[in-house]
Amino acid sequence: xxTTITITGAGGQIGYALLFRIAAxxxxxxxxxxxxxxxxxxxxxxxxxxxxxxxQDGAFSLLEHVEVTDDPAVAFDGADHALLVGARPRGPGMxxxxxxxxxxxxxxxxxxxxxxxxxxxxxxTVVGNPANTxxxxxxxxxxxxxxxxxxxxxxxxxxxxxxxxxxxxxxxxGIVQRVPIxxxxxxxxxxxxxxxxxxxxxxxxxxARIVGDVPSWVDGxxxxxxxxxxxxxxxxxxxxxxASAANAAIEHVRDWVHGTQxxxxxxxxxxGEYGVPEGLVSSFPVEAVDGEWxxxxxxxxxxxxxRRIDASVAELIEERDAVRGLGLV
Ligand code: NAD
Ligand code: LMR
Numbered sequence: 312x313x314t315t316i317t318i319t320g321a322g323g324q325i326g327y328a329l330l331f332r333i334a335a336x337x338x339x340x341x342x343x344x345x346x347x348x349x350x351x352x353x354x355x356x357x358x359x360x361x362x363x364x365x366x367q368d369g370a371f372s373l374l375e376h377v378e379v380t381d382d383p384a385v386a387f388d389g390a391d392h393a394l395l396v397g398a399r400p401r402g403p404g405m406x407x408x409x410x411x412x413x414x415x416x417x418x419x420x421x422x423x424x425x426x427x428x429x430x431x432x433x434x435x436t437v438v439g440n441p442a443n444t445x446x447x448x449x450x451x452x453x454x455x456x457x458x459x460x461x462x463x464x465x466x467x468x469x470x471x472x473x474x475x476x477x478x479x480x481x482x483x484x485g486i487v488q489r490v491p492i493x494x495x496x497x498x499x500x501x502x503x504x505x506x507x508x509x510x511x512x513x514x515x516x517x518x519a520r521i522v523g524d525v526p527s528w529v530d531g532x533x534x535x536x537x538x539x540x541x542x543x544x545x546x547x548x549x550x551x552x553x554a555s556a557a558n559a560a561i562e563h564v565r566d567w568v569h570g571t572q573x574x575x576x577x578x579x580x581x582x583g584e585y586g587v588p589e590g591l592v593s594s595f596p597v598e599a600v601d602g603e604w605x606x607x608x609x610x611x612x613x614x615x616x617x618r619r620i621d622a623s624v625a626e627l628i629e630e631r632d633a634v635r636g637l638g639l640v
Contacts, residue, residue, distance in 0.1 A: 312343070312344070313343075313344040313345065313346050313375050314339055314343055314344070314345050314346070314391045314392065315345075315346045315348065315388075315389045315390050315391050316338075316345055316346070316348070316390065316391065316393075316394065317347075317348040317349075317350060317386050317387050317393045317429075318330065318333075318347065318348070318349055318350065318394045318396060319350040319351075319386070319393070319394070319395050319396055319397040319421065320350075320351065320395075320398065320439060321347075321349030321350060321355075321359045321379070322351045322359035322360075322361075323355065323358070323396065323397060324550065324553040325396050325553050325556050325557050325560070326349070326396055326397075327362055327553075328553050328554045328557035328558075329394065329396070329560060329561065330347065330349075330362055331366065331369060331371075332557065332561055333345060333347065333561070334347070334366055334371040335369075335371060335373070336373050338561045338564050339568060340565075340569070341373070343373065344373050344375050345373055345374055345375065346376045346377075346378075347366070347374065347376070347377045348377075348378050348380065348385070348386045348387070348388070348390065349362065349363060349377065349379045349380070349386070350380060350382075350386035350387075350397065351379065351381055351397070352381060352397070353381050355397070356379060360379050363377045363379050383421055383424035384424055384427065386424070387421075387424045387425050387427075387428040387429045387433075388428045388429075389430050390425065390429040390433050391429075391430050391433060391434070392433070392434050392435075392436070393429065393433060393434070393435045393436070394560060394564070395418065395421060395436065395439055395445065395449065396438045396439055396560075397417065397439055398414055398417060398418075398438075398440055398445060399413040399414050399416075399417060400440075407633070408633055411441070411630065411633050411634050411637065411639075412637050412639075414439070414445050414448070415448050415634055415639035417439075417445075418437070418446075418448040418449040418452070419448055419449070419451075419452040419639055420452070421452075422448065422450060422452030423452045423454075425449070425453050425456060426452070426453040426454050426455050426456050429456070433456065434462075434564070434602075435449065435450075435453075435456075435460055435461045435462070436462055436463075436464060436560060436563055436564055437449060437461065437462070437463040437464065438464045438556065440496070441496070441497065441630060442464055442465075442496045442578065443496055443578045443592040443593065443594070443630070444627070444630040444634060445463070446462065446463040446592045447591070447592045447630075447631060447634065447640055448634055448639050449461060450580065451640040452639075458580040459579065459580060459603060459604065461579075461592070462563070462577045462578060462579050462604060463496060463577070463592055463594075464496065464556070464563055464578070465492040465496050465576045465578050465594040466560070466563040466575060466576060466577065467552065467555055467556050468496060468500055468502060468537060468540075468576065468594070469490055469491065469492050469502070469559075469576040470555070470558075470562075471537050471555075472490040472504075472537045473487045473488075475533060475536055475537055476490060476504065476507060476509070476518075479518070479521060479522065479533075480509060480514075480517050480518065481521075482509055482510065482517075486509055487508075487509050487514070488507065488508050488573050488574070489506045489507050489508050489573065489574050490502060490504060490506075490507045490514075491576045491594075491595065491596030491597075491607075492576040492594045493593070493594055493596075493619070493623060494593055494594055494620055494622075494623025494624055494627065495578075495593070495623045495624075495626050495630075496578060496594065497538075497623070497626060498539055498541075498542070499622055499623040499626045500537075500623055501534070501616065501620055501622075502533070502534060502537040502538065503596075503616060504529055504533065505613065505616060506574075506610060526615075534619075540552075562575075563575075563577060567602065567604065568599075568602060569599075570598075570599050570600060570601075571598045571599045571600075573598075574597065574598060574607050575596075575597060575598070576594050576596060576597065577594065577595070577597045577604050578592050578593055578595075579592065579595060579606065580592055581593050581595075582606075584606045584608060585606075585610075585612060586620075586621075586624075587620070587624050588624070588628065590631075591624065591628065591631060592627070593623075595607070
């Protein structure tokens with residue numbers, strides 16, 4: 312069996328970091344053959360075509376076919392997975408509303424093209440920013456595609472949170488679990504350590520031995536570091552995260568398809584869980600079961616967590632209202 316994967320913005324930085332790992336089997340497994348469809352705008356076609364030549368030169372045994380196009384109908388034809396990476400970055404003098412409108416012009420038509428052309432079981436992962444609201448726009452335009460097939464990437468935020476905890480505690484990151492991200496993929500996100508475990512022990516106990524006052528470390532150091540990590544990367548390397556974002560997207564899709572061992576994070580369409588208004592694309596703790604994201608329910612939410620979730624959800628509501636005002640959802 313061969314899986315068809317469409318990558319938008321495939322000529323860009325994240326595209327370049329994604330393609331070769333997908334072709335090598337990192338996303339779907341060492342037995343799954345893949346067909347890649349690379350969608351670009353005309354200005355990006357050369358870069359995508361160059362990547363396609365290099366894919367050929369990689370002689371990947373799992374890679375059956377690569378196609379480069381600027382036509383969304385061709386790109387999404389028969390797609391089992393769509394990774395929506397290409398987005399319009401904020402330019403000089405652009406207001407938030409301008410950015411949302413520009414991205415609406417991308418994600419609306421792409422949602423419609425997915426509905427018209429993709430495989431019936433298509434799963435869509437939105438990476439391009441503002442990822443949650445771009446996913447909302449695409450889902451609203453994809454008539455007939457169940458909204459639970461759309462997710463926006465917050466796995467990178469979770470990986471950042473787990474890595475910060477591991478570094479602080481001096482433990483391997485693999486034993487740090489249950490650090491969900493709530494809300495928006497933005498600086499308002501809430502990385503939640505209250506359920507975290509380290510080698511099975513509550514993280515709060517391990518943290519108390521190292522940092523002493525856990526709540527003030529969480530508020531003053533941990534949350535701002537994780538929530539502003541995207542900006543920190545931009546400041547240090549001069550452009551936004553690439554390989555870590557591609558890695559997170561690969562882990563997200565791999566888990567969606569093959570299932571999770573424990574909680575992870577993804578921004579999915581709310582059905583009202585944890586008081587998040589129905590229809591918003593918000594990050595939650597999730598598990599993947601039988602190819603579906605399921606929100607982990609029944610968690611205790613303390614007052615501080617409630618306040619932080621509400622603040623990030625308020626930003627998502629603002630974004631939704633802005634795109635609603637533009638007739639995009
Ligand atoms: P990039 O500018 O290097 O590449 C983007 C590519 O998208 C460009 O080649 C461009 O030509 C293409 N593109 C633009 N409009 C398109 C359209 N309508 N159809 C197809 N392709 C189109 O940017 P990048 O570094 O690859 O980042 C891509 C996006 O991912 C950005 O929006 C970035 O902010 C976002 N991002 C998200 C996360 C996350 O965790 N969710 C992390 C890092 C970056
Ligand atoms: C990231 O999280 O690295 C990206 O979404 C870039 C950004 O603007 O934060």
